[in-house]
Amino acid sequence: AQSVTQLDSQVPVFEEAPVELRCNYSSSVSVYLFWYVQYPNQGLQLLLKYLSGSTLVKGINGFEAEFNKSQTSFHLRKPSVHISDTAEYFCAVSRWNRDDKIIFGKGTRLHILP
Amino acid sequence: GAGVSQSPSNKVTEKGKDVELRCDPISGHTALYWYRQSLGQGLEFLIYFQGNSAPDKSGLPSDRFSAERTGGSVSTLTIQRTQQEDSAVYLCASSFGAGAGETQYFGPGTRLLVL
Numbered sequence: 001a002q003s004v005t006q007l008d009s010q011v012p013v014f015e016e017a018p019v020e021l022r023c024n025y026s027s028s029v030s031v032y033l034f035w036y037v038q039y040p041n042q043g044l045q046l047l048l049k050y051l052s053g054s055t056l057v058k059g060i061n062g063f064e065a066e067f068n069k070s071q072t073s074f075h076l077r078k079p080s081v082h083i084s085d086t087a088e089y090f091c092a093v094s095r096w097n098r099d100d101k102i103i104f105g106k107g108t109r110l111h112i113l114p
Numbered sequence: 115g116a117g118v119s120q121s122p123s124n125k126v127t128e129k130g131k132d133v134e135l136r137c138d139p140i141s142g143h144t145a146l147y148w149y150r151q152s153l154g155q156g157l158e159f160l161i162y163f164q165g166n167s168a169p170d171k172s173g174l175p176s177d178r179f180s181a182e183r184t185g186g187s188v189s190t191l192t193i194q195r196t197q198q199e200d201s202a203v204y205l206c207a208s209s210f211g212a213g214a215g216e217t218q219y220f221g222p223g224t225r226l227l228v229l
Contacts (some may be wrong), residue, residue: 043118044218046217098125102159
């Protein structure tokens, strides 16, 4: 079975500084990978996803993530964060080409410091 | 509306009572998912529907939990004899299909508090 590990439960970052949110996955088969974001008092929405092709995936709000198969990672990055990026970020994985559920990580809460 | 809607938005109940949570998916979406979000626990998968059938019920925590979907649209999650540990935010999501790469669209959730 697949699993997702988000290594940091909380990440504090100063405004305009870069950020990386780490995600590692485990699976015996090929996978699709996702990052979802949950802004305060809002529902989850898709930030970006990797299905195939280029390993660097660009998403909304200036975020990007890189799929690294050898390291089984899908870290999320942004070169310069803003107060509006304050949210909880969830990494998720699903098995390739299967009608199947998505497995979510426990989330990383991003705190932007002024 | 165009998004996934859930009702009620908040529910307070007494231990031992039954509750029903409702989800209206985006029109035309054939797949529907239920998750539970507890503080510090991320999103816990409960069940998903493809049409009216539920191929995967593996996430339901106990036989007190059940869900149904009718007409390929609205879904109801029922918790019988609620316990305090059932307190959480229950999220519903829908997607155009149940394929593994499909984007899920989430509702705002129902916040359940069991006293």
